[in-house]
Each structure stands twice: as C-alpha cells, then as structure tokens.
Amino acid sequence: EEDEVNRSLIQFMTNISPGNAGRSSNWSMNSDPCTDKWEGVICDSQSKFVRKVILDGLNLDGILDAESLCKVRTLAVLSLKNNSVVGKLPEGISSCKRLTHLYASGNHFSGELPQSLSRLSNLKRLNISNNNFSGVLPDLSRISGLISFLAQNNQLRGEIPKFDFSNLQQFNVSNNNFSGPIPYVDGRFSASSFSGNPGLCGPPLSNTCPPSLPSKNGSKGFSSKQLRIYSGYIILGLIIVLFVFYKLFRKKRPKGEKVEVIKKGVSMESSSNKPSSVSSQLKTSDNRSEYSITSAEAGMTSSSLTVLSSPVVNGLRFEDLLRAPAELIGRGKHGSLYKVVLENKMVLAVKRIKDWGISSQDFKRRMQKIDQVKHPNVLPPLAFYCSKQEKLLVYEYQQNGSLFKLLYGTRNGEVFEWGSRLGVAASIAEALAFMYSELHDDGIAHGNLKSTNILLGKDMDPCISEYGLMVVEDQDQQFLAQADNLKSNGPSGYTAYSTFKVDVYGFGVILLELLTGKLVQNSGFDLARWVHSVVREEWTVEVFDKALILEGASEERMVNLLRVALKCINPSPGERPTINKVAGMINTIKEEEERSIVSI
Numbered sequence: 001e002e003d004e005v006n007r008s009l010i011q012f013m014t015n016i017s018p019g020n021a022g023r024s025s026n027w028s029m030n031s032d033p034c035t036d037k038w039e040g041v042i043c044d045s046q047s048k049f050v051r052k053v054i055l056d057g058l059n060l061d062g063i064l065d066a067e068s069l070c071k072v073r074t075l076a077v078l079s080l081k082n083n084s085v086v087g088k089l090p091e092g093i094s095s096c097k098r099l100t101h102l103y104a105s106g107n108h109f110s111g112e113l114p115q116s117l118s119r120l121s122n123l124k125r126l127n128i129s130n131n132n133f134s135g136v137l138p139d140l141s142r143i144s145g146l147i148s149f150l151a152q153n154n155q156l157r158g159e160i161p162k163f164d165f166s167n168l169q170q171f172n173v174s175n176n177n178f179s180g181p182i183p184y185v186d187g188r189f190s191a192s193s194f195s196g197n198p199g200l201c202g203p204p205l206s207n208t209c210p211p212s213l214p215s216k217n218g219s220k221g222f223s224s225k226q227l228r229i230y231s232g233y234i235i236l237g238l239i240i241v242l243f244v245f246y247k248l249f250r251k252k253r254p255k256g257e258k259v260e261v262i263k264k265g266v267s268m269e270s271s272s273n274k275p276s277s278v279s280s281q282l283k284t285s286d287n288r289s290e291y292s293i294t295s296a297e298a299g300m301t302s303s304s305l306t307v308l309s310s311p312v313v314n315g316l317r318f319e320d321l322l323r324a325p326a327e328l329i330g331r332g333k334h335g336s337l338y339k340v341v342l343e344n345k346m347v348l349a350v351k352r353i354k355d356w357g358i359s360s361q362d363f364k365r366r367m368q369k370i371d372q373v374k375h376p377n378v379l380p381p382l383a384f385y386c387s388k389q390e391k392l393l394v395y396e397y398q399q400n401g402s403l404f405k406l407l408y409g410t411r412n413g414e415v416f417e418w419g420s421r422l423g424v425a426a427s428i429a430e431a432l433a434f435m436y437s438e439l440h441d442d443g444i445a446h447g448n449l450k451s452t453n454i455l456l457g458k459d460m461d462p463c464i465s466e467y468g469l470m471v472v473e474d475q476d477q478q479f480l481a482q483a484d485n486l487k488s489n490g491p492s493g494y495t496a497y498s499t500f501k502v503d504v505y506g507f508g509v510i511l512l513e514l515l516t517g518k519l520v521q522n523s524g525f526d527l528a529r530w531v532h533s534v535v536r537e538e539w540t541v542e543v544f545d546k547a548l549i550l551e552g553a554s555e556e557r558m559v560n561l562l563r564v565a566l567k568c569i570n571p572s573p574g575e576r577p578t579i580n581k582v583a584g585m586i587n588t589i590k591e592e593e594e595r596s597i598v599s600i
C-alpha cells in the first residue's frame with residue numbers, strides 16, 4: 001500500500017508539472033514521502049501517514065489529477081496557491097474524503113466547480129479565489145463545518161447558497177457575476193465581501209432588491225400570506241361545524257363508549273371491545289398500518305392535540321395524523337415509533353409512549369416546559385397528544401438517521417473521521433449543558449440518552465431527540481433505590497438530580513462508542529468493563545476504532561477524550577462530573593485539535 005501512495009503522488013506530480021517546472025527534486029519511487037521528507041509533503045507526528053501536500057508558488061502549469069492524489073487516503077490539506085494550474089477542478093476531488101483544507105487560489109483553473117465538492121463534508125477552509133471559475137456554485141451550505149470560503153475574482157454566477165453565516169469566519173465572493181438577493185449574513189460580513197457583482201442586491205449592499213414577482217398561477221391578487229390566513233379561517237369554520245355535528249351525534253350514542261385509535265396488532269390498553277363506530281382498516285404488508293377514525297371522533301379528538309410553538313406544523317390536526325399512512329419503524333422498551341407522511345408530504349416521526357404512569361396534567365406541563373427551551377442541537381417536539389389511554393409525541397422525521405446508524409451501519413465508503421466525532425461529542429455536551437441549565441429546577445433531564453436518540457440533521461449536525469420523554473434507565477437502579485429512600489425523608493427532587501447523573505453515564509457510553517466504534521448492546525456495561533480492563537493494563541491504542549488509527553488521529557487527544565468518558569461512566573453517580581465540566585473538557589480537546597490543523 002505504501003508503494004501505491006508513492007506511485008500516486010508521483011503520478012499527481014507528473015500531471016501537475018508536465019514540463020518539470022518546479023518539480024520537487026526528492027520525490028522518487030525508491031524513497032518514502034514521510035521518512036525521506038519529500039519536499040512539500042507533511043506527515044503525521046509518527047511519519048506514517050501523508051497529511052498535507054503544500055506546493056505553493058512553484059510555477060506548476062499542468063492539471064490537477066485528483067484521481068491519483070486522492071489515493072492518498074489520509075490527505076487533509078492540499079495547497080496549490082499561486083501557480084499556473086489549468087483545467088477544471090475535477091469531480092474526483094470528492095474522493096479526497098478527509099480533506100479539511102483546499103487552497104487553489106491564484107491559478108488558471110476554469111469551468112464549473114464540480115457538484116461533488118459539496119460532498120467534502122470535512123472541509124473547513126476552501127479558497128478558490130483569483131481563478132477563471134464560471135457557472136453556478138454547488139450547494140456548499142451543506143458542508144456544516146466550513147469556516148472559510150473565498151471565491152473572489154472569478155466569473156461565478158447564479159444565486160449565493162444559503163450559507164450558515166454564523167459559522168463562517170471568512171467569506172468573500174466579490175468580483176464575480178452573482179445575482180439575486182444576498183442571504184441573511186447576520187451582520188457578520190460587510191459590502192466588500194459581495195461588491196463587484198452587478199446583479200446582487202440587499203444588505204449588506206446598499207441597493208435594495210426589486211419586489212418579488214407575483215406567482216404565475218395568480219391567485220387573484222392574494223399573496224401567499226393572505227391565502228394562508230383565509231384557509232386558516234376555513235379550517236377553523238370546518239372544525240366548529242364538525243364539533244356541532246359531534247354534539248348532536250353523541251346524544252344518540254350509548255353512554256360510556258370510548259373513542260379509540262386502533263392500529264395494526266396493537267390494540268389499546270384500556271378496553272378490549274372495539275366500539276362499532278371505529279373502523280380499523282389495516283394494510284397487510286409488514287410494518288405498515290393505517291389509522292382510521294370516523295369524522296365524529298375526529299371532531300372530538302382534535303381538541304386534544306396540542307401543537308407546540310414550532311412553526312413547522314402550523315395547523316396540524318389530530319385527524320391529519322390519523323389519516324396519514326404510518327409505518328412502524330421501531331418498537332423499543334418505552335414504546336413504538338411511527339413514520340408518518342402527511343398529505344402535504346411533510347414527514348413526521350410519531351412516538352407512542354408505552355406504560356408511563358404520568359398524569360395527563362403532569363405530562364402536559366412537562367412537554368410545555370421542554371417546548372420553551374430551544375437549542376439548535378435538540379430536536380423540538382412539534383405537538384403532543386395525551387389522553388388516558390394514549391400518549392403521542394410528534395417530531396420532524398430526520399432523513400439522515402441516527403448516530404448509531406452512522407457508527408455501525410453500512411457507510412457506503414463514507415468515513416466518520418476523528419474531527420467530526422469530536423465535533424459531535426462537543427455539540428451534544430454543549431446542548432445538554434444548555435438544556436440542564438434551563439430545566440434543572442424542573443428536574444427534567446433527557447432520561448434515555450443513547451446513540452439511537454442522537455439523530456443527524458440536514459447538514460449532518462447532531463440533534464438530540466426524545467428529550468425528557470423517559471424517566472431513568474436501568475443501570476443505576478441501585479443508586480435510584482437509594483435515592484428514593486433518601487427522598488422519602490430527604491430533600492425532594494433528589495431522584496430528579498440523579499436522572500441528570502444517569503444522563504452523564506449515557507453520554508459517557510456515547511463517547512466510548514465514538515472512540516471504539518464498538519457496539520454497546522442494551523446494557524452499555526460490557527463495553528465499559530472492557531474498556532476499563534484494557535485501560536488498567538496501560539494506556540493503549542487497542543481500544544480505539546481502527547479507522548481512527550488509520551486516519552492518523554492524534555493519540556493524545558483520543559486518550560484525553562477516553563479519560564472524559566471514563567469519568568462519565570464512574571459507577572458511583574456522585575463522582576461523575578457535571579455535564580458543564582464535561583462540555584468544558586471536550587471543548588479544550590476540540591480547540592487543541594483545531595489548532596493542530598490550522599497551523600500550516
């Protein structure tokens with residue numbers, strides 16, 4: 001494999017300097033790029049893996065052969081500043097999956113940027129300024145970790161993608177042919193980042209955008225906002241009519257009959273005789289079920305669905321949920337999860353909670369409390385339904401799956417590299433610290449923290465789901481029993497306090513999973529014990545995920561994170577650090593990591 005790296009690098013060099021201009025002298029097949037210190041090649045501290053290729057200002061006048069270069073799978077930094085490289089930035093650049101820094105400024109690159117560029121999910125800095133690039137930009141806003149994008153002095157056109165400007169430290173697209181409104185830049189960038197694009201408008205430039213054209217299928221002069229308002233009235237009217245019908249209708253029904261939602265194979269706990277008015281229409285295919293309910297019941301039940309503050313599902317009604325096709329996608333200890341596709345194509349995840357002895361009032365209060373605390377890395381509940389028999393929670397469905405799947409599923413050749421893992425750990429810890437600071441007095445912790453409950457958002461940002469839905473997992477039963485004893489004659493809320501400590505344990509297990517890539521089945525205990533036993537022998541790389549070692553991740557920082565994990569899974573809850581402390585420790589590691597990368 002080493003030979004392959006040598007051959008690939010030399011092939012790359014041959015293509016980028018066909019006339020031998022500026023070719024570094026000591027690249028040859030019978031030497032080693034790391035130990036023989038090839039000019040422009042920088043390796044990891046143990047001289048095992050090529051990390052950076054830096055060939056600035058060498059009059060290179062060939063093409064960028066990404067296919068060869070990207071065979072060096074450990075490459076993180078490519079810098080070709082101020083040469084005369086020609087041709088396109090090739091589609092194959094996306095095979096350099098670990099690339100964090102790509103500097104191509106000051107060359108003669110031309111043509112469109114490849115769409116595949118947006119798949120370089122680990123990219124932090126991208127500089128393509130001072131070239132002849134043309135065409136529209138790929139959707140680089142998908143790269144969530146991007147902190148610098150410099151593209152000034154090209155001939156790029158089209159609209160500027162909706163970057164998350166709050167994450168960007170550097171941004172410049174001046175002197176191109178971009179057009180249309182500038183996305184909201186959060187006051188972070190000035191006109192100079194956008195100037196020299198005659199078609200661009202809106203702040204921070206001083207020209208205002210022309211009013212947008214009315215839509216073609218002209219709704220007789222209604223704006224979409226007006227339309228929404230009017231349709232809201234119509235829906236409200238319908239609900240009132242339904243309600244009146246329901247009142248009239250109910251008088252004729254025998255007393256005591258309960259309305260029930262019946263789903264495939266899962267009949268409701270409360271009564272076994274199905275009321276005649278409920279038809280249960282079930283599809284036979286596995287895992288698919290359809291709820292069905294008569295309009296009279298729909299009229300009644302709609303009043304019990306509480307839609308929370310998120311604007312995403314404005315006007316959602318219980319009937320909408322019942323009518324939509326629902327697919328069972330998980331049946332856990334605490335209930336089942338359905339994927340529900342609404343008529344308007346919106347996809348929801350509906351959690352049906354099993355056996356939770358909480359009163360409706362307490363449940364409501366709890367959900368409303370949680371709804372008031374918002375953090376970008378915590379999936380907010382959109383709505384909940386609560387009756388004696390049934391507790392449902394509605395979330396937005398997350399297409400990108402869970403951390404569990406990312407770690408253990410088939411990865412399609414995607415790498416989940418060290419920097420991203422560290423980022424995930426830091427984001428979750430920070431989000432938890434924030435939630436706790438807001439919800440501590442109410443004693444609402446997560447309660448069921450594990451990698452299936454860490455979902456990945458659109459930009460692969462981690463998102464904690466099912467916050468506050470559960471009370472406490474098993475592993476601390478002993479401690480909880482003690483806590484309960486204390487509680488009966490001690491300060492109230494002690495159990496709640498312990499729930500936060502249980503979360504810290506759960507978080508520690510997630511850290512272990514990130515570090516080892518090993519499966520923690522249901523208990524989490526085996527992995528913890530195994531790690532302890534390996535670590536007792538001596539600090540060793542045995543425990544770490546092979547992929548991390550191969551990538552050349554810093555052993556020192558992995559060990560530091562392992563130390564944090566071990567503190568979190570301390571068998572005695574009182575000894576575990578607070579999540580604030582944990583977040584602080586992880587951030588320190590992350591800062592060290594970032595310093596080590598940026599220092600080129």
Ligand SMILES: Nc1ncnc2c1ncn2[C@@H]1O[C@H](COP(=O)(O)OP(=O)(O)OP(=O)(O)O)[C@@H](O)[C@H]1O
Pocket residue numbers: 329330331332333334335336337349395396397398399401402448452453455465466
């Ligand atoms: N909002 C969502 N969008 C997409 N997938 C989700 C969503 N919520 C959960 N999932 C995924 O669906 C699967 C089933 O979820 P469920 O919550 O039933 O399982 P669990 O977390 O293992 O069990 P439990 O929470 O009951 O202990 C999990 O793999 C989870 O990652």
